[in-house]
Amino acid sequence: MNNFLYLIPTLFTVGNMLCGFFSIILSIENKFLYSGWAILIGILLDGFDGAVARLKSVTSVFGIEFDSLADFISFCVAPMVLVYKIFLYSYGTSGILLAFFYVLFGGLRLAKYNEKAYKIQLGQIEEPKKYVIEGLPTPASAGILVSLVLLFLSINDATLSKRKVVLLLAALPYLLNILPIIIVGLSILMVTKLQYMKFSKFRLDQKVTFKMFTIIVCGILLIFAYPETTIFLVFAIYILSGLVDYVIRFYKLKFHKRLIEKNE
Numbered sequence: 001m002n003n004f005l006y007l008i009p010t011l012f013t014v015g016n017m018l019c020g021f022f023s024i025i026l027s028i029e030n031k032f033l034y035s036g037w038a039i040l041i042g043i044l045l046d047g048f049d050g051a052v053a054r055l056k057s058v059t060s061v062f063g064i065e066f067d068s069l070a071d072f073i074s075f076c077v078a079p080m081v082l083v084y085k086i087f088l089y090s091y092g093t094s095g096i097l098l099a100f101f102y103v104l105f106g107g108l109r110l111a112k113y114n115e116k117a118y119k120i121q122l123g124q125i126e127e128p129k130k131y132v133i134e135g136l137p138t139p140a141s142a143g144i145l146v147s148l149v150l151l152f153l154s155i156n157d158a159t160l161s162k163r164k165v166v167l168l169l170a171a172l173p174y175l176l177n178i179l180p181i182i183i184v185g186l187s188i189l190m191v192t193k194l195q196y197m198k199f200s201k202f203r204l205d206q207k208v209t210f211k212m213f214t215i216i217v218c219g220i221l222l223i224f225a226y227p228e229t230t231i232f233l234v235f236a237i238y239i240l241s242g243l244v245d246y247v248i249r250f251y252k253l254k255f256h257k258r259l260i261e262k263n264e
Contacts, residue, residue, distance in 0.1 A: 009063060013070045016045040020074025027082045033153050035082050036146045040231065042074040043139040064117050068110045075142035076106030083145055086152070087179055098180055105187035106138050112191065133198040136189035140196070140238050144186065147232035148175060154228050168229055186239075194242040 019042030026035035046067070080088075080099040088095030112135065151172055175182065222230040 010066065012045050012048045013063070013067050016042045016067075016074050017070035019045065020070065020078040023074070023078040024081050027078070027085050030085070032082060032086055032149065035078075036149050036153070039074060039078055039082070039142055039146045042070075042078075043143055046071060046074070046139055064114055068114055071138050072107060072110055075138035076103045076110075079142040079145045082149060083179075083183070086149060087176070091180070094180075098183055102183050102187045105190050106141070109135055109138060109190035132195040134193050134195060135191055136186065136194065136196060136239060136242060137198075138190065140235055141186045141190055143231065143235040144239060145183070147228060147235055148172075148179075148182075150228040151232055152176065168232070189239070189242070194246050196238070196242045 019038045023035045023038035023042070026032070026038060080102050084095060084099045088099055091098065113133075116134075151169065155169060155172070219230070219234070
């Protein structure tokens with residue numbers, strides 16, 4: 001019975017890994033739209049595997065390692081294969097190095113996370129009580145890149161024309177022009193100490209408030225109505241939240257120090 005319980009979250013991880021591998025194959029075959037959606041499905045499955053593991057209380061060292069391997073494929077390698085095939089190939093050797101830079105920092109981010117998880121299990125450090133995680137999670141980094149790809153693909157796709165948001169599409173060419181800067185920025189954010197909300201900390205058996213329920217329902221409806229745009233905005237807001245939080249904490253600390261100096 002216990003082995004079966006361990007198998008449940010592992011199946012979600014296998015699904016995540018399969019999505020990443022399938023995305024790479026689809027990118028090689030130039031089926032970019034399906035490749036992007038495969039990564040997004042992987043992000044969804046990755047969110048469930050940790051939540052299910054905590055619900056069943058079956059977290060393990062094996063689970064942590066296996067999950068990281070799946071994340072490396074789905075959120076580090078697969079997005080860069082997709083982005084390289086569409087955009088970075090035109091940069092030549094620089095494009096290859098840029099793609100590897102992202103993959104390298106994604107791997108470093110996952111290794112750093114695993115090291116902290118081991119220390120928590122060994123009791124060397126305490127698990128953070130807040131719903132936060134240091135550094136930009138790889139699913140969020142992959143999500144913003146994939147959503148940019150989906151927005152780009154929607155420009156000339158007549159079947160997606162009804163789902164366009166003109167203001168965002170007008171800004172898309174500027175975002176694509178600075179894509180190398182965005183990739184470098186995301187790579188660095190993954191290994192920083194910036195704090196981001198860790199949704200996997202929430203439990204499936206946790207009580208959902210009416211406010212949270214309303215937000216979830218509205219989010220789902222927006223994704224169905226404007227999937228590419230909504231997904232991009234969700235990931236963009238999430239990424240910016242870490243930067244805004246850092247600025248707020250920085251000025252709060254600075255203000256606190258001034259008060260202490262003034263009182264002295």
